[in-house]
Amino acid sequence: MxxxxxxxxxxxxxxxxxxxxxxxxxxxxxxxxxxxxxxxxxxxxxxQPTGYSEQDIFSFEVMSFGKDTNFKQQAELDEQALRQIPGVVDAVMIDSVPLSGSGSASTFRLRPTGEKSKGEQANVFQGDEHVLNTLGVKVLEGRNFYESEVMVTDNYDQYPNIALITKALADSLFPDGDALGKSIYRGDFPVKIIGITDMMKGPWLSSERKDRSVITPFVLARKLTQFMVRTEPGRRAEVMQQIESLMLQLDSKRVVENIMGLEQVKGGFxxxxxxxxxxxxxxxxxxxxxxxxxxxxxxxxxxxxxxxxxxxxxxxxxxxxxxxxxxxxxxxxxxxxxxxxxxxxxxxxxxxxxxxxxxxxxxxxxxxxxxxxxxxxxxxxxxxxxxxxxxxxxxxxxxxx
Structure with a gap:
């Protein structure tokens, strides 16, 4: 000192x-x-965990340029063909790919527009009854969609009034745990909750709504479509090699691109x-x-x-x-x-x-x-x-x- x-x-x-x-x-x-x-x-x-088996899932896009293509019929043919590939667990046409940074979102409230109520922004996924199985996500409460409830269309003139929501959204809107069977509103349009799913991240991992999602039984068949496929462990690369040739066999007037594993999609984002x-x-x-x-x-x-x-x-x-x-x-x-x-x-x-x-x-x-x-x-x-x-x-x- x-x-x-x-x-x-x-x-x-x-x-x-x-x-x-x-x-x-x-x-x-x-x-x-x-x-x-x-x-x-x-x-x-x-x-952070995403809720998906990223190593077993891949996605791809199909751009059709045929003038006489029936997109609704083609969508069903494509999905069926994908599910028949050896090593495929399930496949689905989906409007947005999780973890990709591209998709849609909306605000869902407990009451219609104009009435004061709690609301939360949530990601919106559109697909048929195969969405959850393709993504490997479980239903915690309620049930999945029935095939008869799925709307396959080329416009938005009609929209389903039922939906699945993630547990994170259910807990946020219904903290008492009574979300199942209740209705939430997208504007003035009511949507009944028929099932609550386990965790599934949305397209934006950095967003506050990353854990809050709504899945609707709606397939929009159009020129540009996106597919997701889940394979058996270790067989993804084998299946991915067959995708382009299979899609072109079903319809040669289109282009198949961006065939990527889900971890690659996430990596890009x-x-x-x-x-x-x-x-x-x-x-x-x-x-x-x-x-x-x-x-x-x-x-x-x-x-x-x-x-x-x-x-x-x-x-x-x-x-x-x-x-x-x-x-x-x-x-x-x-x-x-x-x-x-x-x-x-x-x-x-x-x-x-x-x-x-x-x-x-x-x-x-x-x-x-x-x-x-x-x-x-x-x-x-x-x-x-x-x-x-x-x-x-x-x-x-x-x-x-």
Missing amino acids: SELKPIFNALCRSKVGAILLLLQIAITTAIVSNSTFIIKEKIAYLD VAPDKLTMRMLLVMVVVLTLITALGIFGLTMFNINKRTKQVGTRRALGARKSHIINYFLVESVMICIGGLVLGAVLAILLGQQLMQHYSIAKLPLLYVGFTAVGVLLISVCSVIGPAQRAANISPSVATRTI
Whole structure:
């Protein structure tokens, strides 16, 4: 403790380098703590369960250009042919592919438009009674659609008045657990809930409505259609190779494209998030290395500048451990000042990110862990130069330079 004042006075005499290093440590603490938190959030987002056996499911699109094609009839033929492929568990024509970032959504309320009631936005999936089996989603309460309830059409003149909803939507609209058999409203149109399904993510994984979905027994047959197929484990690649030739055999006047596994579909949607996470990780590593090099460089500069001072102390009987402790304490003093400032900057930066980019509030735990990490790096970075200073010979250091 008696050395703190002389060390502080020495820093004040060469304060430019110390201030620059203090600011560097503060900036590193602020950025690394927030970046680490964002990386953790991205990892949790990318690894969240989807409710699907992604490795066994794939999707593809069919664009027809035949002028005389009966799309309603062709849709049924296509589905039947897909289900007959060896290794296929089930297949369905669907209006939007989960995890793809493309689909439809709507607001569903407990009462018609104009009447005050609770409402929630939800994803909307349209397909027949094979949707759930194709996606591998179970019905928790109620039942699935009957074949006779499915509407296959080429327009929206009529729309089914029954639906399945996910448990997340049921819990949100009916917290008492009595959703089954009740009606919800899409505008003024009532929809009766006949079944409640297990978790199934919607097209947008980052949306607040990702777990809230409505499935309706409606097949819109048109020129551009999307299919999803679930295969037996390990047979997806085999089945995918047969899709294009099979579809063209049924109707040669069309194009089959975007045959992709569900994890590839998801990968395309979350690619920007993966890139952001990797960039943040690189930034954390680079900033940490730069800070470590800055501490190392400042210590080396101070040693070269104070060679006579170190030699004099050695000649007066100072042990090597005293010299090492001197530079360690000096480095820790600068580091603590930077960490205090950095903690304040980290909290302020976290507030700005929360306000402008809808990022969750930065937990103080991340600031604390970052501070401890930077302090350890500071100590490790100064040990080498401090040992070098301790090995300076008194006879050499006290010569006139």
